[in-house]
Amino acid sequence: ALLDAAEYRREVPEVPIVEYPWELIDRNADLIRAEFPLIAQGEGEGTIDSEAHIFGGDRSQVYIGRGAVVHPTVVLDVSEGPIYIGENTIVFPPTRIEGPSFIGNNCWIVGGKIREGCHIGHTCRVGGEVEESIFHSYSNKYHDGFFGHAYVGEWVNIGALTTNSDLKDTYGPVRITIEGRRIEAGLKVGCYIGDNVKTSIGTLIYTGRRIGFASHLHGVVTEDVPSFTIWVKSLGADGDKVELLLESAITTHRRSIGRRKLEQTPEDRELFETLFELTREERERAGVRQGSPTL
Template sequence: MTHTIIFEDENYRNLLPLTYTRPIFELTCGGKKQGERIIRAFGEENTVAVVREHLREDLRNRLKIEVNNIGRQASYLLINGALLATEEELKRLSSAIDMGEAVFSDGIFLALKAKREVAEKIAERVIMGGKHIEGLMRKYGRIRVEDSFKTLRFPWDLIDNNPRMLEKDLEAEMGRFQYKEESNTGSYPVLLGERVQIEENCFLDTREGTIAIEEGVEVQFPSRISGPTWIGRNSQLYSVMVRSGTTIGEVCKVGGEVEHSIIEGYSNKAHDSFLGHSYVGEWVNIGAFSVTSNLKNTYGTIKMNINGETLNSERIKLGVFLADYSKVSISTAIYAGRKIGVSSHVHGIVTRDVPSFTHWALSIGEQPTEIYLDSALEIAQRMLERRSQKMEDERKELIKKVFEATEGDRMRVGIKKGRFRV
């Protein structure tokens, strides 16, 4: 039997700081993460993941599959975790690939069927950081070009592809929802899980796509939700306007206005504020009256710093990217295209990217300082306790490794050690 290897290539660097704490296939796009789609397509028992070594133990604990140990199977199907494809599309791709054939799209390696010796060489390269994988593919595989697939290469790919993947996931998962409800306007359905509470006079708009609301969700008046949208289990929506193309993860608290954005699980944006064309990681808190810009006054395209280079996104609308455990203070304004690192806290007006583990309050007269590792872990644990959870040892160790790995990021922009006094 051919086993499946999910791997990440070196493009994970383009999605830092989001990918400091997770492989690229654990970023949500649509109603699911790509890793979930691959595992469901081929089965837990037949799937292993190959990732950067510092992610290994935490990922194994989260996904309950083997990580960085491909075993002794005779042959493997290798799938790039940056590939965006539904379960059915993945199965069709697998069936269409011959042994020794490598599939590329837009210059990105997507998949390969290979004997164990080749799979081992590729796995070793991924664990060391993923450089030059495409060269290996071209060396060991017959090349086939397939232009119908999309991949995650840059942060804005998450935002661009979210509506499209939402539509595909909603169509594929329609049967798992026990109930349907009529929308206030539009012909697409409203899909409901068990124990969903929608207060009277909330407005559900399905003119542009389906709305899926998982079990245990509470939607308070006077919320308005426009599809396509996916709302994860046990989340609470407080007088919110959710515009189309939005994904909200499980156990979130969301209020204010959210447009065309992705919010991972266990994050809070409970108060009046605006989030547009943005990505929010897990365990993030956005304070009241904070806003993210997704449009320049000039209506020009938005540039981002990607892996040390300034790149033009060629997007007029693009918001912010908040890594796991980051915190946004009350009444904070973050400029379009900015990235906030893991466990960082931002205050005031934020016009630059903020490295991980940093207190950032330049606009209110405070020099940026490093958040000590012990403080970051303590703050994260307090937030978990508010959801009746405890941080597991694998996650603590991951955060420690990310803290060490990002020290150079802080040094390059002059972040000092010291006490934050605001």
């Protein structure tokens, strides 16, 4: 019954098993190329202004969903793969999008450089430069700043000029610590950001850092950050890692989804409460203290 109800079908000779998040980034471009013929039926019903430019290929490599608008001077580069733009998404000038890339419904792309291999979920606001990254829905990177080889969860807000590193100065392999083991993740490795994370203006995130659920970042992030943590280590604060109050995290979530005309549910609150308890030991191991950060 599930197969009969499927909207799209494709035979997959071998299903890859993904163990680590950087593997999703590595496979993303090829998956967009493979899925494009299935999800892009025709050219779509959106509008490409006559002064926008398709470079490196033809209109068949671009899908513009119903209600979507691509403004004048926007460049769509399909020389390396197709570009999918979902329904009601607006691409403002001066933006350059390189394929293969997927942009979901109800997004704003605001003067950005969307490099190859990007997947942007629905209802996102994205500007600046983004390369080979995955953004889940309802996340914002509206302002200038670079994100490369990054995995970003839902309801993340990235402050102006926040930038992550995805390459070591030595051009050597990046090693990430998971459950006490050092694992080699490759040469181009960005950051991995959980749902509901917020970064302040000018935040800098070192290569391969992992940021836990609902944490707040300030300054230069040189270490992994546990869930429900306020990171202020580089600012000379009294306490470099401070526990974010559960009620504060829940209130911030309610305010952020309210900006998208959504309401917080009892299940949302239960999720926050459960995750707070599940990650308590993680914060204790990392030396996160309770209280308020003071400069």
